[in-house]
Amino acid sequence: MKKYKEVSIDSTTQQMYERAREMGIETVWERLEKQQPQCGYGLLGVCCRNCMMGPCRINPFGGEPRRGVCGADADTIVARNLLRMIAAGAAAHSDHGRHVALTLLIAAEMAEKFKKEGKPVLELDNMASSTLPYQVRDVEKLKAVAERLGIETEGKTIRELAKEVAEVALHDFGKQDEEALAFLKAYLNPKTYEVFEKAAEKAGMPWFENGILPRGIDREIVESLHRTHIGTDHDPVSILLHGLKTSLGDAWGGSLIATELQDILFGTPQVIKAEANLGVLKEDYVNIVVHGHEPVLSEKIVEAAQDPELIELAQKLGAKGINVVGMCCTGLEVLMRHGIPIAGNFLQQEMAIVTGAVEAMVVDVQCIMPATVDVARCFHTKIIDTSPLATFPGAIHIKFDERRADEIAKEIVKTAVENFPNRSKQRVEIPKEKMAGYVGFSVEAILKHFGGSLKPLEEAIVEGKIKGVAGLVGCNNPKIKQDHNHIKIANELMKRDVLLIGTGCWATAAMKYGIFLPEYADTENVGPGLREFAKEWGIPPALNMGSCVDCTRMLVLADLIARDLNVPISALPVVGSAPEAMTEKAVSIGTYFVASGITTHLGIIPPVLGGPKVVKILTQDLYDIVGAAFIVEPDPYKAAKLMYDHIMKKRKELGI
Ligand code: XCC
Ligand code: SF4
The missing domain is CATH 3.40.50.2030 (Rossmann fold)
Structure with a gap:
């Protein structure tokens, strides 16, 4: 059994873990221990169960067996397994997005029905009636999203607009034409769009129509399962290109729809103080x-x-x-x-x-x-x-x-x-520790804070006060002491004057250790440039942008900066990291960050090491295809250094 200090750096977790042990309650850490040693084939990604001639596994040391019963080699198997992970992650985010879109549609249709039944018309047209299960809380955002999508807003009620936005979103899930998603076209800057369009050609696969631009959110997920069925796609390059495409359907489709429509229904976050732990x-x-x-x-x-x-x-x-x-x-x-x-x-x-x-x-x-x-x-x-x-x-x-x-x-x-x-x-035994922090940094809230534009941030980056921006995301994983890598990487980057934005379980970790307090800028963990910038603007040195589907807020922010500088996202001094990645969703996020042009670090080694070609594509070749790639490094200090080096390289290329 583990000592309490080995499971987490969080004292509340340590205290409750001890309590669980005293009470004889089994927790995640005991279950992980009982799984040891974990399967080596699985860790390397070289086992396949995609048909009933299998299961097959490849000898990772180069001896026999070198191929599965069907003839698939290690790279094919590793790439197929990775694509299935991406597809599952994209499915989870996107099904969530679909649910939000359906909720908006249901609410709009109920408003219509109630109106016909003679209930107060004005309230229902504005979707502000308390007889509705869900209302439109952010009318401004609804109009902004509708305008982006090219929906005529003039002379329409809120109810009509809500219905139309929901319908465009739902259409993106099931459409069958070859066009890119409506949401992607509405949000992505033309330079990055062009990268997506040309990516497959650059990778030597011109038969991918429209490159890696996703056509339908559901379609790309289904095609992932089709491609990985026995006897279909066997080239790690095409399998991984489709992985990029599927993940982009998550980023600029499913997850984006979730975030934007949730803001419409429940309100767009604004800066607010709260507590964690x-x-x-x-x-x-x-x-x-x-x-x-x-x-x-x-x-x-x-x-x-x-x-x-x-x-x-x-x-x-x-x-x-x-x-x-x-x-x-x-x-x-x-x-x-x-x-x-x-x-x-x-x-x-x-x-x-x-x-x-x-x-x-x-x-x-x-x-x-x-x-x-x-x-x-x-x-x-x-x-x-x-x-x-x-x-x-x-x-x-x-x-x-x-x-x-x-x-x-x-x-x-x-x-x-x-x-x-x-x-x-x-x-009853409740640990005492909790920590306050400022949250609610939606793109809209950030713009408002900087007086309506991103100029102050961009200027600070150009001047070098801030070296760049890092987007930190993702989970906890019991293979890593809870929150340890989240906090180490955060501090090591902030020390080097990198502004942090983040979501998911990383954001909750950061909040628990006080990083979302403006005072944190005074600590030795924050470099002088970032400190000055944070103080000047009264913000913490790291900004909480929300849940995992809200990773799209980070993409939208990066996209706005790229637009201002007239470059693709991949030219920006921006990096991503999932220090304690765990879920298939995290794999999809990492992939769509990279596909969108943001080089991304993973602190957990994904199950790909058994496929040397796959590793090379993910960590090197993708730079030539989409302008970004993966960095895999379990050591948080080394990881932060690599991420910082990437930022400095991008600065040099931009001539700043
Ligand atoms: Fe899940 Fe989203 Fe990961 Fe946390 S960070 S473990 S995905 S809750 Ni999203
Ligand atoms: Fe084995 Fe090929 Fe079937 Fe996979 S698809 S289980 S490698 S025979």
Whole structure:
């Protein structure tokens, strides 16, 4: 068993991990230990189960077997496996995006129906009626997105615009023509568009029509499965080119739709102060943890928890009130928009339950360990699954339906409140630590902060006050001490005057250690140039841009800078990093960063080392094809140095 200091640098995790061990509760770290030694073929990516002549595996030391039963070699197998990972990640993000688009459409159609039934017309035309399960909270953004998409806005009601935007988004999922996605065309600068168009030709595969421009979000994912079916695509170059294309359908399609339409429905984040870490759980309150990814659910839970009747019920049952906190990306969604505190990142989901103070963990999709149900069995905690596509054996199922969102959200909150008397007071131990930070840096909020343009930031970069920008993203992975690489890489980059922007579990990590406080600029972890810039503008040296689908905010920001300088994104002194990557989604994000022109570091070695050609394409050849490639480096100090060197190289090329 691991010592508590080995699992995490976070004292709350350390404390809860110790507690779990004392109570004999198995957690992620014990399960990882029981998996040792992990399969060497799997780690190298050289096993294939794509047909029933297999499973096949290739000898990584060069001896026999050199080929699978069908004749596939190591590079083919590695590339196919990687493409399937990208496709699964893109599918998860994009299905989330589809769900948001459908929600906007459902709300607009309900408004239309109510209007016909004679309900107040003005409120429904503006989609501001409380009889609707979802409203349009950011009218400005709706208009801005519609305009970008080339939708005529003049003389239309909000309801009509919402419907049209939702329809364009949904069309991007299923369209069958060869054109690039409408959202991509609306958001991407022409120089980068050209890179996508020419990428396949540069790679020697001119038969890719329109290069790596994605045509349909679903289509590219389906084609990934088709290409990797036995006996189809075998050249690692074409397999990986399609990987780039699929990931771009995620970036400039599925994820972008998720972010933009969520802003329309729930409001575009603005800078707000909030708190993070397990210390946000409250001893004498009903604690509800919203965990997963889709704010379509968590927004409603936050609302329902403010219902006076439910608060009264909580008080009647001996609690002071209802405390909703977040976990993982759905936590970031409600943190960014409402300042709802976030209890932790991926490796703290079990730890939250171990406090004994959680009445309900309400989950939707992605990154929710089935083990939460087992840990919850040791306490009174109820795991409530809500998504029709994610069911957890042993959990309570209260499946969500957007049309009855308020009613169901209230039922969920009520279930949590009624569970409060079952809490055993003697078995509660909540770590004290929590940290404040500023969040809510959407592109719109950043522009507003800098007085309407990115000029101040661009000037600071040109002057060299800021050397460049790094986008930090992604998960925790128990193979790495929790948050260790997130924080080390962040500090090493900030020391070198690199401004940080970030999302996902990286952002929650950064917040827990105070990096989102403006005062952090005074620490020795921030270089003099970045310090001066942060102080001048009253911002922290790192900006929280939201959840993982909000990685698209970083892309949109990079795109705006590229437009101003009239260069493709790949010319900018910008890098990406996923220091503790874990999910298939992180693989898709890393790939679309690179495909979009942002050289990206991975702190976990992906399962590709068994294919030498694949490794060469990913780490070298892609520079000639899209202007960016992967850096793989587990050591955080070396990684930060490599990322900084890349930024300096880009500065030199730009002549600054
Ligand atoms: Fe999941 Fe999104 Fe990764 Fe965290 S960072 S472990 S994907 S919750 Ni998105
Ligand atoms: Fe083996 Fe080829 Fe089938 Fe894969 S596709 S399992 S390598 S025979």
